[in-house]
Amino acid sequence: MSLDTRTRPDHEGSTTTVSPGTNADARAATRESLEDYTLRFAPRSYRKWGAGVVATSALGGIAYLADFSIGANVGIAHGTTNALLGITVAAFIIFVTGLPLAYYAARYNIDLDLITRGSGFGYHGSVITNVIFATFTFIFFALEGSIMAQGLELGLGIPKPIGYALSTLLIIPLVIYGMKTLATLQVWTTPLWLVLMVIPVGYLVLANPDSVGSFFAYQGESGAGAGVSFASVMLAAGVCLSLIAQIAEQIDYLRFMPPKTDENRVAWWRAVILAGPGWVIFGAIKQITGLFITVYLIATLDPAASATANEPVHQFLGVYREMMPAWLAMTLAVILVVISQVKINVTNAYSGSLAWTNSFTRVTRTYPGRMVFVVVNLAIALALMELNMFDFLNTILGFYANCAMAWIVTVATDIVVNKYILKLSPKYPEFRRGMLYNWNPVGVTSLALSAGISIAMFFGAFGPAVAPYSPIFAVLIAMIVTPVMAVLTQGRYYLRRVDDGIDLPMVDADGNPSDVTLTCHVTGMEFERPDMLLSNELAPDGSKQYISSLALATDKTGKYVLPAQR
Template identity: 75%
Template structure:
């Protein structure tokens, strides 16, 4: 009798519900075109938090410092996100699976799952708070009840994973774009003087035109860089990209660039618009300073300049609700994947993704009730250090260790038994980068360095992986180089093979990249194969192949 427990319920095995939580997304499931995948991924950045972030950093540091900070944020996120997005789309795996084989090891990447899950519930709480503000303003729903409504309403949409999310994102995007973009165009056309006011704004202290200084730029960039982990949410869609072929390679690359690191272009524009609207409210609306960083008020004030009050209120509430649903289904979905990955590897028990949908939402609701919106800059500034450390280490490993030094295997590996449990290259690099950056953030290295914690995190995270890879000679990446299967891993175009093999534990067939030979043999000594999902829940380790010398 086998000790493996691949999944305790039939529901947990249903691929349409579980969306390939712990493993490679097979070709048989990836039926969407490049355009649908890209639109779905970009639909996940419909959040209004960017407007609040842009407003907050502008009010704190002035327009000039905020704009330079946003530029720094955009460049860093694009450059670090590009290799990650490519690997996800090319090899059809999420960022956790990429992280495992990019310097962290099978268990080493558990800590990054927690970092990512933290990102999802922080931003779920932020977006839920914005939605609750809209419901209070438009429907007089008390904030505590609004928090609960914004949390509970996403659950039915998240259950069915990518199939439901793709439809939601594609069909709601056109209306969202019109509601968001048109007010800004109207404001610039009707009040051209608002542009000059915006550019001259010096921040809450009233020092107009006080100029740009590097410390303030980095503080602003640090808040924005809290969004660096957004690439993991983009990847949760990009892993469903169709195979790359000579016929579709232009469309394929366009989709990967736009929906992968290209999300930051749209994010940066939203932050700038958020600051622009905030400055307009401060300059032209009575008591505008008290509501300038709340997106629902930003849009309501502009709508009221264009149409009757009842219609303005209706559209403002519709915009807020659509935006929050579009992003918070992604936050809930991606957070559940991260928690499930971490829990299953630590406990070797697979409870199903829905358990962690509810868990993640419960944490987000607690944060909302604690009024996290009031100390947004502090939360995001602190979190940025952890997010930068993780993403930049993985990007550094791919660029330097895989492609330049060739000390890390170019093809990503994620299967248990093929990897060492821990790899010091990525794991230690991330701990050093995050630890020193957090110490800097709290003034532990002196007040003069305090604004530069994002630089500390970024530099250490980029430099340390190649140093440690050279020092360890790359020997902690692969425990084995042979997975015991004779079938080729890739097709003639370099895409993961769609050949299937039978998993003797679960009794199901899985595609080649998801399979590995079992250490156990059949009754007649025949070779048996096991899926990565079943292997991840092998509590005795009896199916794990021995280490290769």
């Protein structure tokens, strides 16, 4: 390093010396990632929230109204009985696969991309899954934006194309400042959202007890729901399983969990389970509620009005009108739609920008800034809205579900089977460049086979009789191929190195990531132990130097990367 140095504040508010010749991209990424930790794990120095606040913030992100549309659409298509069974099947799969992912995120304070790298995909292999996740965020941003535009058109007479633009532009200023702003927004808006959503549903059940019987007797528009049809159950489950990637958004909050100790272990586990895989319980309830309201509206409204019964704004407006004057019903319906859209779409925009930024930086070694990809993600979502994706909801979600399941089930299987049963995958989640191979055939092969075969099935390549079962095949193929590939490769491609060159423990006495700090010689900043490696470049006096994973991510030369050990 040059002796000519200057100082600037670090993330603790003190000062560190930074050479003018240090990596500019690393410094830029560091400044922005102080708030969102785009490219690295969340250090203990930043994680000041209690388990309850983190859980509340994470659950605030599931305030979306798309569940009401999804439940309504699968019920209209397949009848109440088949829809309920499909929702239950999907919820079970999502909960079981989400639990190990949520645990790893909360325990080791890393997002799903960092988990994926060390769980069968490799340093560059997880770029593929990042694209899958980014796709999830703009699909559901577009879906929620469409719902908000429906509310604005109905309540304020704003044309949908303008409503689409407003629902997009409204989100941009809210996602600039990262986790602190999002946590505050979610905590303060959740009580009002719950009141607006729960009270009308309770009123409908109490005031119209016959609606319960009509709900269970509903057979769908075509009458296909007369009795249980396994094919219909699987088709319904496939649409609901498109939400399996929601666990990645939950993890974007859960990675900020406080360290797990003997004193907080009950609260810690409660928060992880409820805000992690537990989100699907609330999601399933919303899907069932959406179907319940829709069946009621179809039975009580004229055919023209019931045509919009799958749109959440019309669902709640129909119930509100039975409780209060029309003007107040309209006002509350619009408020509910706007609050819900903002709560979920700040998370969609935030998480999508993290995914795009992470992938772009790894591929190009250049950090463009997260806000660039906030705009990119929202531009794609706006295009989908303008193309009226809402009318093709079942097809879009059914197709996407196969990709999402292939990824999530592969990672979950690697954690449970390859790490803990076969012991071929390292238990500690490695994510640092130089420690991992760029590509691991275990996860990449499982993803390719699971997604490829199930998508082909979905589009009828193996005949229409088999097409409804594509979600089950996506799950089964990923569960089988992941351990088989680990055995065939004997875990050879998980770790490029087994030693990071630092003689300090990675975890503390409670098993939490260590908060001991080391200085990165490239950025001149202090980073906690899990983020650091020995640099391959010695100091001028021949002594060891250390480098952060962040600086490695933006290094174009490769001169700091340690040689392979395997």
